[in-house]
Amino acid sequence: MTTPATIRGIGAHVGSRVELRGWLYKQRGKGKLAFVHLRDGTGVIQAVATRDQLGEETFARLKGLQQESALKLRGNVRADERAPGGYELDVDDLEVVAPAAADYPIAHVSDQGIDFLLGKRHLWLRSSKQHAVLRVRNEVIKAIRDFFYEREFVLVDAPIFTPAACEGTTNLFEVAYFEDKAYLTQSGQLYMEAAAMAHGKVYCFGPTFRAERSKTRRHLTEFWMVEPEMAWATLEDVMDLAEAFLEAVVARALERCKEELKTLERDTSALERVRRPFPRLTYDEAVKLLHDKGLPFEYGNDLGAPDETAISESFDRPVMIHRWPAAVKAFYMARDAANPALALGVDVIAPEGAGEVIGGGQRSIDLADLERQLEVHKLPREAFEWYLDLRRFGAVPHGGFGLGLERLVAWICGREHVREAIPFPRTIYRKEP
């Protein structure tokens, strides 16, 4: 009797004979004995094969297999301290499903260059750390959906094709749209504002495109963004939501991705400190902090990456910076009643140099102000008529934020670069594979 099994759940099969299906990860020959590491997507197990057990011909066939050959192995499961992973399979039968070619390019002990690895991303996904990162991404996505579902936010998908910019400041990808032109979305927010007036609390979660010529470890041209939006919300409500959100998602990853974070050699102490409340600084306080640290910073500018890092180093958890000079923020930001020069926006800076993971705020509901801001930002009025309608028909205070999924996943996984946090990254000079 042979039971199909997966490597992750192999502990339940000790003492019985199972069949494992997977790919040859590593093989160490030892004369008439062979150690075979089999990878099945759920984990890696060490299998032991002997010539006496398998017979001369099958044993020779096993030893001739290349890394990544697809196999079925059958045999008894045994707990063994000598095996990495704690369990071992005594192979008594081998089925070669698809032998791999001899020139598998990805080395296990990888000091390979990033250019090479990204070019082989379709194969790089199989290696243990990349595998772990995508498992964490999977869990983070589930945690995000659960978080909003439990709080009665309604998922409302925003369109990918859009008629114009959501924000005037960044570049858009233009695509042919029959006899017309369209643009790939750079944010679903404006649509979420419409949806919030229909459902109260909503969010969207989908791909976002930015044709920015950015070449940094924090940028992709295609990335996934989560954008909740709440009717009847103030800036303070948005900040409350943002910190509850980060606390919940990080806690979930810590709870359910222990193995993956271990594989990634992630020191989780910074993640364990992601607990409410987060420090909240006004922009003015943040600028003062920079000046106290001796950094040259001109009041009124946006914070650069080094400034963000300097601020986050003063705290042991994510920092929220709010009430920004309106001039550096998007056209739709509401003004602070106490000081109209300030916009009711908030950025959340993650620790460890991970940078800005969340940007959001309270939206302007003043029709005349928005009309003026569209002109100031040189945005085409016609394309925003529908958006202005939202202010004509029952506008209430509302707000929300956008979170970059890859920045969050990269930070949780302790990866330097966001490109490892998405299966097939798109950057300015790379769209293959």
Next chain:
RNA sequence: UCCUCGGUAGCUCAAUGGUAGAGUAGGUGGCUGUUAACCACUUGGUUGUAGGUUCGAGUCCUACCCGAGGAGCCA
């Protein structure tokens, strides 16, 4: 768009202007407890491209191509 660094074997890298090399991967053989196994032997090159200087260029010069990570901008 700007700044900086880089491109030599499948991969990671070395080579004072003077015979292009090592490790690793691949191949062959050996080994019954390996943990990046080990030992022996071995295949492997249009030095990113095009010019130029020189008796001689991987090395120096010019242009171009490609990539990386930083700025700006952003999540």
